[in-house]
Amino acid sequence: MNAITNIVVAGLGGQGVLRGTDILAEVALQAGYDVKKSEIKGMSQRGGSVTGDVRFGAQVFSPMVPTGEADFLLVLEPTQVEPNRQMLRSDGTLIAPDAIDAEDLPHKRTLNIALLGALSAHLPMSEEIWLEALRAGFEESFFAANQTAFLLGRNSAGKKLGQK
């Protein structure tokens, strides 16, 4: 069986949903997987709902995560949890904004990166690949804040996983 990992990232226009899926897809690519990323933009810039799908594995066909088959649903805006919950598998993992204590973020715009950090604790790709993608994906001056946010999410999710 061709095992595919399915991730849906959801939020509102301007929150960094698409940048988040870019990083995630690049990390999967660098880790050697086949990867597909799909998004609907168009009118998203006007503050509407935005979702992006990332799928990786040995061979990925459709770029879209089928409803009810997401292993992970990562949501950047609390109001977008319910409209997207149907994407998640019954035993899938929801990563909502409350996974991170916003007070601890180096900058509120790094929420997407902190949530990617939380997601990363569940995925097989190495921390090194993630940090390299963050370094390459943004202006150099953003790296320090992004690294802090990423590790904040990764470590806090890692601790919770350890407790289970």
Next chain:
Amino acid sequence: MNDLKRILLSGDEAIALAARDAGVALGTGYPGTPSTEILEAFSAYGGRAQWSPNEKVALEVAIGAAFGGARAMATMKHVGLNVASDPLFTAAYTGVSGALVIVSADDPGMASSQNEQDNRRYAVAAGVPMLEPADSQEAYDFTLAAIEISERWKIPVLLRVTTRVCHSSTVVRPRGSNGEVPTPDFKRDIKGRVMIPAYARAAHRKLRQKLDEMQAWNESCSLNQVIPGSKLLGVITSGISHMHVREAAPEASVLKLGFTYPLAIKAIETFIKSVVRCVIIEEGDPYLVDAIRAAGLRVEAKPEMFRFGELDVARVRRILNYDLSPEPAKPPGKPPQLCDACQYRIVFDSLRKRDCIVAGDIGCYTLGVLQPFEAIDSCVCMGASLGVGLGLRHVLPTGQARRVVSVIGDSTFVHSGISGLVEMVYNPPSNGHVVIILDNATTAMTGHQEHPGTGRKLNHETTNRVVIEDLARAVGVRRVYVVEHRAGSDEFERLLIECLESDELSVIIARRPCILIAKQLRQYQQRCECDGHAATAAVASAVPAAAFT
């Protein structure tokens, strides 16, 4: 140069990279989701890319380049090909000396469009070969193939993509160039290029002969593939649907068509005979179904409910399982809206307050139809606000007619509003008319592209600027106003009332730059000033002096 590298590219980027690798000399187009990023990426990769005022002009410029022996590409969204259809049909007759690839980016499901027309019909109607890639690797490979086919048969090739192919990123291994790039050189061919009836009659026969040859070639073309599987279930598919099929029915035998006009009917017949049940899985219109059945072959079509919207894995499973039960509705997300700080909210407030009958157009401002404004009464196609507004003015009783206004954006006005303005001057309604041009100095909705009214090229370098108010005056409109409206001021509303009550032809240009690019606009401005007087002089000489002041 990236020969061995795996890179993630969107379908749009893959087309752009292939065009660059193939030495395409000129890429033209007009912005439109989901096609916009092709030319932007082509420019970023070092290609020569230009926005034209509209798709018709873009295609004509590309035809000229291909007449000159160059490799050329024109890009547009599906509805853009309607605008460019006039040159398309006759360019099929004339053919080209170099190569011409026309990219039509369709939007099944209407993520960002006013209709979900299926442009595969254009390939048949015009008689041009069509390729349909299913992912970014194919978008890259098929762009190279389109250039080869175009050069071999001296014919424009339609590269038909859809939103999911354009905006999905998948792994690409770029293969580099496809041979020597021809040097442009004019060769006179009057009978081949001048479509007076006597020459066009021969050209039409020649076109049909080319299509016959291409059909024969397509029968063994590597752009189509058979994926062997169970003999009990066979699926014929193309484009993104292929990917959904492979996931929904991994056991099926699949004939994946890449070269979808003219169809390889013999190969299709062989495949159909090799399986017990054969289903056609295609998005949108039953294009393949109609063509294959017309050839006398028996295939299953999708039920009509699946004509609407995109296909996905779940919908393909339903089609294959004869499942006609109602599909679950997707929970509504948050709809897009005019930005909170948008300078044009004030315009829609005024239109609402005056109970205007608003013939709208295509752009951000179409969002004026939603709450809290609900101040747009029609939206048909690019530029339609002028004609539709005039038609309403001509027939409505005076009390209603005097409340009709046309609202159009700056980029849309340059695209296809100018002819409507000429119509207004030529056939003025008895109570005049009011045209409001919302000039936010960009093509905002598609992601802030330049246009002739901004005075900057695709790559944001300075060029001649078309001055909308000068143009309106030159056409013969006497009441032309430019208002830089501000929140809290009633300047716009007073002007609107004055124009509505004047019973004359009026154009109000409401000019405030889009707030989302205010910073970039200041940077461009500074760059322009640094360029010195040369640029200013060029602009001044290119723009005729205003006929009225």
